[in-house]
Amino acid sequence: MNDWFHWINLAGVAVCAISGTLMAYQKKMDGFGVVVLASVTAIGGGTLRDIVLDIPVFWVKDTDYIYSTLLAAALTIAWLRISPRFPFHYLLIADAFGLALFNVVGMEKALINDAPMVVAIAMGTITGVFGGLLRDVICREVPLVLNGELYAITCICGGVSYAGLYQLGLANQYCVAVSLAVTVLMRLGALRWHWQLPVFNSE
Template structure:
């Protein structure tokens, strides 16, 4: 059973890497970047948050140990460049939805890895948030845009909710798989609702 869970988490991690890389590709395509720009945005979006997380918890960055992640990024970048050349324009919500799905996967995986290194639940939630948002922040800054996490959109809040749902479910005695499902569904529901209903947090001003 443990091996099954480990393989599932690994598969989801690779899938999340591809989804986040794709969001980087879509951003680069929107800005009409060249192939190098596409690969750079895909890479920082996909592995930026996980790299920061690993350095903070004292782990060797995951993509150095397993270069499969780099191949997934390169493959996604190549496929994404082909898709963006199709004459049909992608709907406006393609990038936000791809980002939301990657967010749900990475927050859970980030929190799970932090817990495996003996952190507290609170730290695990923080590591989940960093895993989910840091790569996108780097992507947006390279694209000269204000990162979503710094805007009034419900973005980091959704990550925090997802992390709390995951660690809270484990504390209640639920297994890893139900906890992951609850967290991902909760985060996705909140983020997608915010995207389509334009929900936002109140802003602070002097």
């Protein structure tokens, strides 16, 4: 596996671990709770992806991901010790970047394992959203993926943009860069301007 893929995967794990740690801080969890929430957020989506693809689970095969999760959580805790007033919107921004990174990682891993493009888009979305979904369920929050605001759809759009450029024969790094930009900008736009899908309502 290419070095760049390994590092982008580690970056996604670290960013999502930060997101989970910030949520644990907001919910006033103890040290064990921080580790659990950071880990679930960081590796939950990738674990489900690898099980579905029937390949070795990435963090079991390479313990760098466990160390990345723990290091990111520890550094976030250290930062919060210095500056405890950590605005909640930083959690959402960290989550947006983690979402985009994991979306690309999920697609790349599916394609490396000869999955069709439509399956790769699905695996990218699962990798991006499932860890955050588990985090929100554990914290008894309505999962971001289910509350109407653009979330999973940003992964799908990022995946479709990747697929379109891939079919046009563009170099892999351009496909990745555009997919990351589409996912992050759509998610940040949804946070800023409250872009939403229609919400099911009985009225």
